Amino acid sequence: MDFMAIFSVFIDDGCIVCDACEEAAPDIFEVTEDTCFIKPDARLDGGYDRNIGKSGLKPDVVSSLSDDIFDAADACPVDVIIVVEGTGEEVPEAAEEAAPEPEVEIVPEESVEITGDDLESLLTAGDRTMSILFGSQSGNSEELAAKFAKQATDYGLDAAVHDMDGFDLSALPGMKRVLIICSTWGEGEMPDNAEELWLQASSDSAPNLSGVNFSILALGDTSYEFYCQSGKDWDDRLQHLGATRLLDRVDCDVDYDSSAAAWAIDALAVMAAVDGSGQFHENQVEAIKDRVSGAAAAGAAGEDGFTVPETAAEVIQAEISIFRYDPVSATTGKDTWVCALPGHMSVLESLRALKETHDGTLTFRDGPSDDPATAISVNGRLILPGSVRLDSVAPIRDGGLRLRIEPLPSFDVVRDLVVDHWPLERGRESSKPWMVAATREGADTAQGVVGTMDPSTADILHSITDFCSAPLLHSCSDATPHSEAYLGPAVLARTWARINDPRSSESSIVGMQDVMDSKEGIKAETDLASIRRQNGSARIIADALLDARTSTLSRGGFNGRHGKHVWWYSWSVKSSGRVNDTVIYRQVLGPMGLLGNLFSGVTARMVFGFTRTGGNVFNGMLGMLAPPAGIGKMPKQFNSSVDHHHEVVAIFNEVDGRF
Template identity: 65%
Template sequence: MSDKPLLILFGSQSGNAEDLSAKAAKLASTFGLSPTVKGMEEIKIAELSEAKRVLIFCSTWGEGEQPDNAEDLWIAANEDGAPKLDSCHFAVCALGDTSYEFFCESGKEWDEWFEKQGGSRILDRIDCDVEYDEPAAEFTSEVLARFSAVSSEGVFEPDKVGQVIEPEETPDGEKDTAPDEAAGVSPMEGGIEQFLSSGDRTLDILFGSQSGNSEGLASKMAKMSKEYGLEGIVHDMDGFDFNSLANKKRVIIICSTWGEGEQPDNAEDLWKFANSDAASKLDSVHFAVCALGDTSYEFFCESGKEWDGLFEKLGATRLVDRVDCDVDYDSPAAEWALEALPALAAVDSTGLFHEEMLDSIKQYVDGSGGGADGEDGFAIPSISAESIQVEASVFRYDPVNASTGSDTWLCSIPGHLSVIELLRELKSTQDGTLTFRDGQSDDPNTAISVNGRLVLPGLTRIDKVAPIREGSISLMIEPLPAFDVIRDLAIDPWSLERKRESSEPWMVAATREGIRTPQGDIGSMDPVSASRIHSIFDFQSQNILHSSSDCVPHANGYLGPAVIARLWGRREDPRSSSKKKDSIDIFLSSSNGIKAETDLSSIKRQPSVPNAVSDALLEAKNSVLTQDGFNGKHGKHVWWYAWTVKSSGRVNDTVIYRQALGPFALLGNLFSGVTARMVLGFTRTGGNMFNGMLGMVAPPAGIGKMPKQFNSSVNKHHEVVAIFNEMDGRF
């Protein structure tokens, strides 16, 4: 056991100082220190006289006040009889907010008090603003290295700062060893979870960006890094201290190229400094580079290539090869991250790369390892299934040659794999030109059609998408209908986006009553209404909902069910103003609104579309038809007259189908009640009694629901479908 105890005290109001203390304790063991973390309410002031190393993290509350858990200790520290600290080495990390007058006042007070009591300041106090993570992390690493140079007698030895101290020999000539070493246990045998959570797990991600793509990708990498036990910190190259990289262990560079091979604006100054004599060596750094560019330019990804070469020149270790991404960078960057992040995660807190841990880390993250231990002691099994024979036919489209077709592969793969994993495997092992939208398992933009089902491939298991017959399964994988295909399975969603924008989907709120809460005045809504509104918007992918309509591929102007559902949800929202609701009614009742929807059953039968959404579409259609008295050639109205279609393809709107069969049919029609219901239809629907002057001249045409005298063309998709549904039941 180490003979270098370190007392870490925290004074915290919101938990930030406590969190930093816990991180410091994890990192301390890598410097040969034995940390003890205590809240300031857990210690007596007299106990400080025995401490040789004290690290304080303290926030400031209100107008320069000590946090609640530090108040009693601070009072005791200022009473008579406070201990002398002549043999104590200390350092203070103060947390505060520069918007307050007494910035970091509590930390300053503890710093002065320790010095007043005779303590030796081992490192100057750092005063951190609300964005404290990066400066606090740098301070912690440096101060722990200095504490490690304080001997067991309490003497600071500057020449030993950051050095690994060899175990001292015992009187019988044997070296004093740690328990794990004495038992012959490697640190790696503590388990993959311990490895991924021990010590400093910081991953520094630097971005050089001109249009924002690199910055957005850096943020995604930081989020993904958490799965690998890393703490991703994103840095803008603009204003970044290059020499601070000398103390880093893991670095990712994401950089785009501007113009003719130039560095982006925010990276230019850093690049100049990095190439100067003042730049530090990077011997302890492990790095990886993701370069963004455009193959239509001569100097493709030049900036990323330059950073890659410079880091290697300065002594840094490249863990994975650089990836050079074209304008469609999402998929290659995501694949690269699946290699780069495990490699960087295999660098321990001392900066040593453990290549033997790579496979274990990948298996741990993707869940293919042995499973995690449950809280009650049993093992949670990993999900797996036996291999099955898969015949995968994939739609192919080459925009260069304007050729279409399909490729079929026969393969044996585990049934529990998702469809997106199958596509990745085909792309990596069979055909690198296979194109599809890749992403996270729940990414709504990855949607495709598998055996006629519209699905998110990352959430769809292969053995669940179709029946297994004699140990084999057949898959027909196609792009979503109703969209233009860019290449293979990749579609262009902008047609839907343009329709969404044209529908003016923004919120126009009504003035309404609210309630006063500690967080401020907010509007209120009863739970039933809130749940209903939420259910209307609760669909996985707007692309899937849009494609689920049989009408969309044939009616280019139709807004589509995804846009209609959102409009109806906004229409039913009690927060919407009356003016906004009237505007939505105009959209819904237009020729490209919900009336253009042929058959809602095609939407309802898609498993990916919740019933609440299809029910909302039906409500919208009923509402629109009711508002205009069921006038106009909606589907049901055309169906009534389907049998009177002339060879010209025009509907004879003046007669009912029985009348077209001769005088006897005409008499039968009078007794059937059909004509009466049509003439008197306005009494039930609220429609007009007379539809123009025709009802006065040539009744019953133009009266009630009886249509006008003259023929009219059938040019709407829902009208054509209504006719064919009546003429041929097989349609």
């Protein structure tokens, strides 16, 4: 037979889950949460995935559904349905049986003998592909994968980023260079998007990976017992399956930026030193690093060493959706534009460009790049748009960028992206932000008598108030959208700095403490984590606000609703010598609250909602007593003894005069 018929069909990277294929050929395609699968009944291998391995289709499927398959391929808006045609001979007659292994003669690429002179050919010749797989729950690993893939071009590598979710494990043995960036969740568990791949990779049927060169970057948090466990698991497993570790795994704590960047420099260099045949040229690694850093330095200085060269960034296809509000007609909505913009353009410049070329009515606060009033939300991230480039504001997928631009939360919208900052200003005013100085000693200098300050105190005070934008910090708080009276983190951080400022007078400190202790003060803040998550000095500010809260609670003798919980918790530690996390739930809920949980369905939701991923329903018998702490896929309870109990007692006695 020599007719051309469909032999196979598979889904390439980039499916946008639009359902068009499933509508055209429901017997062949099934659209999942984030890609599209070829159904098992249609395939010779009975597999259920994107069919990257190009398993043939069953003959009856080919004869009856070819037109539908072509219709689906035509309907796919991003052309990721790839139809493989053949002469028909590829389709075995005994179709229902397992497909015979195709006889493929693998012609290994010649390994190159590298000398210093032909480093160039190592970095350019043959197969230069590299795969970066990410396992990520909240996006950190995913962002790093995208960033390092871009960086890989400097090393002569052609990098592709793969979400572990939906990744076809059978494709891994064919990859010569593999980087894995994976975080750890739960109690030493894989992030959700990595669970399925991990199950396959850790099973007995996992493929041999002897041709794979790899390195692992593990993201985690040292405060967890199973620090970076997922990264460790991948590291051990890949080695067990025969892959070659070219660079030791790096484990990163929550401040992962610098260690991840250092790992990338080494990891990309070793991957670049793998030639087209898969052979690693260790003696070239340093030369590659020198070459890349030299090129960067030359690029920065320009060819003559003095002039700064023009930097041309790649053009990015951007789909920008912007929140719109018209106060005259009181209508809200969203406008979306698709445009090609240079990656180095700032978000603010892109807004200006849209206003100039597409819609003159688009309204946003304009100003210099560091103008605090320009702050907006992009894909949920709060930024100063003039200081963030398009190519760094969100991960770029398939050369494209999707931005959702909204006004800052916590403020009323005036028009489009412009919000009303007055509530923040009123809060600032009510906090009496002026300095009432104490009378103190000064130093006699040529310029007259000046007040002095210890440099470390000055540094601390500066860092507490060193935020780029008060409206942005105000919006970070989870509490500000729900409480108009709450002064917010920006006002309170400044108040706390002045309370600790040695120049403040005693009486003004008392006044500021009253502000801090009031119900509009720090007790109204629900959770400092939302502040801590922001970039820059957010962590220092969150720590300062925590100190402010502790100080407020201790001044109140740990009375009131907030203080009581802390007091009871510390009391249980003091008297039992053990830290037990169910105590806090019981203190918060009380016996009636626990019963209420049962009847209101909270317990049921915990059982059914949190165990969808297969975790145990109960973490132990304690779960019976204190839901939700012990139920579902929540971290296990702890009940461990306190090492330095006498110190806890001393601290407790210090904060609570009544004991």
